[in-house]
Amino acid sequence: MQSPILLPEGYKYITGPLVSLGWVVFWQALLTGRARKQAGIPYPQMYAEQAECKANPAALKFNCTQSARQTTLDFVPIVVLGTLVTGLKYPLLAAGLSSAFSFGRVLYTCGYKTGDPAKRIPGGVISHEAVTGLLLSSTYTAYQLFRSL
Numbered sequence: 171m172q173s174p175i176l177l178p179e180g181y182k183y184i185t186g187p188l189v190s191l192g193w194v195v196f197w198q199a200l201l202t203g204r205a206r207k208q209a210g211i212p213y214p215q216m217y218a219e220q221a222e223c224k225a226n227p228a229a230l231k232f233n234c235t236q237s238a239r240q241t242t243l244d245f246v247p248i249v250v251l252g253t254l255v256t257g258l259k260y261p262l263l264a265a266g267l268s269s270a271f272s273f274g275r276v277l278y279t280c281g282y283k284t285g286d287p288a289k290r291i292p293g294g295v296i297s298h299e300a301v302t303g304l305l306l307s308s309t310y311t312a313y314q315l316f317r318s319l
Contacts, residue, residue, distance in 0.1 A: 180261035184253050187268035191249060194272045198239040198279055205232040205283065231285040238279040238290065245271070245301055252304030259311045267307065271300035 209232035211218050217236060218229035249271050256264035278293030 178258055178261065181257050183261045183265040184257040184268065187265050187272060188250060188253055190272045191246065191268065194275050194279075195239070195242060195246065198235075198242060198275075201279065201283060202232075202235050202239050205235040208232070227285060231283060234285055234287060234290075235279070235283040238275075238282040242275050242279070245297070248301055249304060252301070252308040255308035256304060256311050259314060260307060263307055264304070267300045267303045271297050271304070274298075274300060 205228070206213075209218060209222075209226060209228040211222070211229065211232055217233050218226070223230040223233060249268060253264045253268040256267070274293045274295070274297030276293065278290045278297055281289030281291070281293055
């Protein structure tokens, strides 16, 4: 017997930001592959060595691009879970925070891939604030759901 899944009013709004997060990660993968090729860093080497970075500016840019992608991947499970849980009661808040995270990661990546790590900070601030908001709001939402049992 099939049971319908009833989604809360407005839950559809979280789908766009979650899909856009997938596109951000895909874009970062393309940038990383391009930077790897330009720097001549072979697979499976994750990062260029210090000596390679000193001798080749493209190697430093590769490391920065790879780091931007890796730190984004570190946050993806938190963002997805936080968005899904928060969206159960506060879909517009969840959509806004998730969108802010993706926007922040684009700024972060654009700044970091220049090879100047200081340029990543504005995007880092935006994305970290968004993650913190998702953690807090999803915790509060879970608390509310358990209280209503």
